[in-house]
Amino acid sequence: MILQPNSVIPLAGLVIDLFCTSMIDVGNELGVPSYLFFTSSAGFLGLMLSLPKRHDEVGTEFNDSDPDSIIPSFVNPVPVNVMPGFVFNKEGSYISMVNHGRRFKDVKGILANTFQDLEPHALSSLLGQDGVPSIYTVGPLINHKDDGNHQYDHIMTWLDDQPNSSVVFLCFGSGGSFSGPQLKEIALGLEQSEVRFLWSIRIPTPTSGPSEDVDYKEVLPEGFLERNKKTEGFISGWTPQVKILAHKAIGGFVSHCGWNSILESIWFGVPIVTWPLYAEQQVNAFEMAKELGLAVEMKLDYRSGGDREIVESR
Structure with a gap:
């Protein structure tokens, strides 16, 4: 018209x-x-x-x-x-x-x-x-368009070098972040598992949203950055989630269970491990793990902030 x-x-x-x-x-x-x-x-x-x-x-x-x-x-x-x-x-x-x-x-x-x-x-x-x-x-509504941003090409290049379905992707959404002690436990768990991983790390700030300005040596266990090279891990700040989930090297997704992330993982056939943080993410994780059998439960009732218990590596 x-x-x-x-x-x-x-x-x-x-x-x-x-x-x-x-x-x-x-x-x-x-x-x-x-x-x-x-x-x-x-x-x-x-x-x-x-x-x-x-x-x-x-x-x-x-x-x-x-x-x-x-x-x-x-x-x-x-x-x-x-x-x-x-x-x-x-x-x-x-x-x-x-x-x-x-x-x-x-x-x-x-x-x-x-x-x-x-x-x-x-x-x-x-x-x-x-x-x-x-x-x-009207779903699933997923933005597949490549915006031409080459800022994260180094991540995709690293994934290109990994075997098919070998990498666990850890990403917790635009508002997701963890404290230093929890980050250390995640790092220890990844190290003990000896799996390849791509980990999007962001930390909470007092006055604004999560920050990508992270000194990894301060928040991760001593020597982890050097040792994780043996397990072929990759650490980044913000990551292009849709492009990563679409990559053949991704074999699992540790997710906050935001609904967009769930739809994206289902679209690309990537299994989810649930770690909800806030909003309706807990009930999303419950539906995926207990109702539909489309996710593996790590946590269903975790809530970020306050005096939440630390999820330990073992």
């Missing part, structure tokens, strides 16, 4: 994300339908839709001592320790998410970044729920 100068295209509808449900009212005032673009799993979507009913019955946030929850989008009862952190929050995020979940039923349709063969139970459970809008599966 070729648009003419000063042509007017009538507004057909609004597409909103899960945090912008107040825009539904704007759509109503304009007389156009609203659609929710849900970027996580159908399992988590079902959890969000179940929150208002639970809140109406219980009237309060979750507690660490709560029993397992029956959520229609999951085959198995969901343990409280894999629930998203916001469900325990007394300072506002819990009730905010309850309210968002309540408004989900006010949209005309939900565009979900998933597909039928991946989450058949979750999707069928949503179709059978009273008041749930039409679900349109």
Whole structure:
């Protein structure tokens, strides 16, 4: 279609994300339908839709001592320790998410970044729920485009020299990072395993997001950098995750279980080892390991920050 100068295209509808449900009212005032673009799993979507009913019955946030929850989008009862952190929050995020979940039923349709063969139970459970809008599966949405950035060619060159399916890739997302003591334990575990590895290391900072400005000699065990050459390990800061998962040398992925990372690993057939950190990653890891059998559990209930226990190398 070729648009003419000063042509007017009538507004057909609004597409909103899960945090912008107040825009539904704007759509109503304009007389156009609203659609929710849900970027996580159908399992988590079902959890969000179940929150208002639970809140109406219980009237309060979750507690660490709560029993397992029956959520229609999951085959198995969901343990409280894999629930998203916001469900325990007394300072506002819990009730905010309850309210968002309540408004989900006010949209005309939900565009979900998933597909039928991946989450058949979750999707069928949503179709059978009273008041749930039409679900349109539009996934997996993965950016395969090469942006032409050659800054990380050295990583790809190193991977080219490794045998097929021989490298474990450790990467924890744009917001994922570990403290010094935890990094040391990861290093010791890799060294003891004697596997080839590609490890994206970023450290937390007091005032901003994770930093790639890392002195590896300060945060890793003494002599590790020299010794890991024998196991043919490669350490980097930020890494081009999609390009790496697509490489024939990658044989496993230790992941924070963000939904985009899960879809990318499934697309390229790379097995996942679960190490969730925050947001809905714990319930994603539960779904992958316990519901679908598509991941190996290392941790399901780990949460970053605070006084979390150190995951030891042995």
